[in-house]
Amino acid sequence: KVGETKERDDEDRVKESAEPEELVAIADYTAVDETQLSFCRGEKLLVLRRVTAEWWWGEREGRCGYIPASYVMQSLEDPEPEDTWQDEEYFGSYGALRLHLEMLSDQPRTAVYHQVILQHKEFLQDKVILDVGCGTGILSLFCAHYARPRAVYAVEASEMAQHTKQLVLHNGFADKITVFQQKVEDVTLPGKVDVLVSEWMGTCLLVGEKTFPIWR
Ligand SMILES: C[S@@+](CC[C@H](N)C(=O)[O-])C[C@H]1O[C@@H](n2cnc3c(N)ncnc32)[C@H](O)[C@@H]1O
Structure with a gap:
């Protein structure tokens, strides 16, 4: 069951976005080659295509490149305070x-x-x-x-x-x-x-x- 859920999650993450989606960088990232985008925490990035579970194709200030999926979120706010x-x-x-x-x-x-x-x-x-x-x-x-x-x-x-x-x-x-x-x-x-x-x-x-x- 856990495996199935994970596969489904991965599928969801790689599916093409119907619409470009504006997400926020949750940490600084420095591109390691020219196919990737560099960005700073808090910057808005446009995700054009969820290519794999780990790498999405996106746009920043008119330039396109890969974005590591784990570096972006809907917003910077902490989703839920930890249950204590x-x-x-x-x-x-x-x-x-x-x-x-x-x-x-x-x-x-x-x-x-x-x-x-x-x-x-x-x-x-x-x-x-x-x-x-x-x-x-x-x-x-x-x-x-x-x-x-x-x-x-x-x-x-x-x-x-x-x-x-x-x-x-x-x-x-x-x-x-x-x-x-x-x-x-x-x-x-x-x-x-x-x-x-x-x-x-x-x-x-x-x-x-x-x-x-x-x-x-
Ligand atoms: C099973 S008792 C054993 C106590 C003691 N070692 C003994 O042998 O009598 C486990 C103890 O670990 C403490 N404990 C559990 N998780 C802990 C954690 N993450 N950090 C610090 N203490 C923890 C509990 O409060 C509890 O007192």
Whole structure:
């Protein structure tokens, strides 16, 4: 179905425009040869023919040439502000202690991560570690406690990060672990990292030695 829709979209994009269509450039573009048009963001361009899904034939200031289709739109205005309700609901639920208590009490889950970090403590020593979605910071704390890493960046988007800062402090790792209350997509870290650790699945993880031989 997805393939069909894409093919249909491509067909629509390449079909000949019945009428020339005036579109707006959404970014600057510099032609790489004489068959293409150069233009600046905000300029109006006349699209004469949608030759392929990627390249349209158009006109700018009386000159014709190819325009990259992804550089033009109906208008410069942002079509729809990004929906944030899903993030609010998701991170809202992780902001409460209850879910974290459930995860920490999931003994097989927490014990497996504990075991893996312990088994790799030599490897983790002196490394810079990023804990993606650190929650209460349990993985960061395991790393800091067992492996003597150079630094641990613990990133958590929900309000839990505020508790995690306290947990780090009270466990005596404030000089090792830095907690960032941000989405990992948005965070700017102080530097490059060597190792990623992350537990993003929550509770009731099914484990098997055959599937994950690293745990042995
Ligand atoms: C399954 S929980 C695991 C928490 C913790 N790592 C543990 O093992 O107890 C996943 C956590 O990742 C956080 N998270 C999910 N997506 C994130 C994102 N894009 N940026 C930062 N944190 C995120 C959630 O808020 C949640 O606290």
